[in-house]
Amino acid sequence: SSDLTQPPSVSVSPGQTASITCSGTDLDKKNVYWYHQRPGQSPILVIYQDNQRPTGIPERITGSKSGSTATLTISGTQTMEEGDYFCQTWDTTSLIFGGGTKLTVL
Amino acid sequence: QVLLQVSGPRLVRPAQTLSLTCTLSGGSFSRGGYYWTWIRQHPGKGLEWLGYISYSGTTYYNPSLNGRLSISVDSSENSFSLRLTSVTGADTALYYCARGQGSGIRQWFDPWGQGTQVTVSS
Numbered sequence: 001s002s003d004l005t006q007p008p009s010v011s012v013s014p015g016q017t018a019s020i021t022c023s024g025t026d027l028d029k030k031n032v033y034w035y036h037q038r039p040g041q042s043p044i045l046v047i048y049q050d051n052q053r054p055t056g057i058p059e060r061i062t063g064s065k066s067g068s069t070a071t072l073t074i075s076g077t078q079t080m081e082e083g084d085y086f087c088q089t090w091d092t093t094s095l096i097f098g099g100g101t102k103l104t105v106l
Numbered sequence: 107q108v109l110l111q112v113s114g115p116r117l118v119r120p121a122q123t124l125s126l127t128c129t130l131s132g133g134s135f136s137r138g139g140y141y142w143t144w145i146r147q148h149p150g151k152g153l154e155w156l157g158y159i160s161y162s163g164t165t166y167y168n169p170s171l172n173g174r175l176s177i178s179v180d181s182s183e184n185s186f187s188l189r190l191t192s193v194t195g196a197d198t199a200l201y202y203c204a205r206g207q208g209s210g211i212r213q214w215f216d217p218w219g220q221g222t223q224v225t226v227s228s
Contacts, residue, residue, distance in 0.1 A: 033214040042202060043153070045216035054216060086153055090211045094168050095155040 004087055004098035011104045018077045020101045022070045022087030030089045032070040034063055037100075038083040046085075047072060079105045108133040110203050110219030118197075118226050124190040128203030128219055135161065135181050141206030141213055142186040144177060146199040147221070154199075158206055158213075159186060166211065193226045200224075 004024040012018040022032060032050050035043035045054050047063035050070065060075045074081055082105045087098040114126035128142070135142070138161040147153050157167035159177040167175045171190070179186045190197060200223050204215040 031212065031214075035215070042218040042221050043215075044218070045214060048207075048214045048216075084151065088153075088214065093211075094170070095211050095213070097153040097155070100151045100153070 004089065004096055006085075006087060006098040006101045008099070009102045009104065011106060012074075012077045014079060014105055015076055018074045018081070018103055018105075020072045020074075020085050020087075020103065022072070022098050023068055024089065024096075024098075025068065027065065027068040027070060027089065032063065032065060033088045034070075034072045035086045035088065036081070036083055037086065041083075043086060074103075077103075077105055081105060108205060108217055110205065110217060112201060112203050112219045112222040114222060114224070116222065116224060118193050118224060119228055120194055120226055121192055124188070124193050124197060124224060124226070126188045126201055126203075126222065126224070127185050128187070129183070129185040131184070133205075135179055135184065135186075138162070139207070141208070142177070142179065143204045143206045143213075143215060144175075144188045145202045145204055145215070145218075147202065148199045156188070156190075195226050198224065198226045 034047040036046050037043040046057050050065050051063040062073045064071050084100045086100045109131045111129045118124045141158040141160050143158040144156040159165045174191045176189045200221045202221045203219040206213040
């Protein structure tokens, strides 16, 4: 099966822009979804179909894709955006998740 | 607002069957187009998709589970259930239920239930 690779951690200063990448085979041919998980909480969907925001997700959070790399970008990062971020797509037999990126705002 | 609530035993003996139920509120299984899904998270972070049952009753499971998983719906109770047989310590995890949207395995998950920690131990 395919793997999705994310950096283990990303740090950003409050108010700055954070970028989290997700790389995988044939990602240019698949949709990518992103989830945010705060400590002790369930994941919530923040981006679907590469770049679509669910209702209630701020416009500061955007998704993009170039070739086999998808990127989640958070502009004007706030402390409430700390936590783990997971990308997700599918392979030939299963749905798959990236290993997760811990975003620290400091 | 759709809410999902997981219930079931927190401790399961090795080689036994793990059974969990996810109860839906604020919605109905009769409204089609959704996939009722189980996902687990092992200690340390990683998420693993386990399988789903569709609005039409079609099931699809992660092949890595080697036929140990079954998912069913009880519309009268507005719930769906997971049964994982022959469990080992590798099945110790935080188990989530979620509503999938999309088409087949090309789906995303929103919302997620609160998650329940299950430990496999004698």
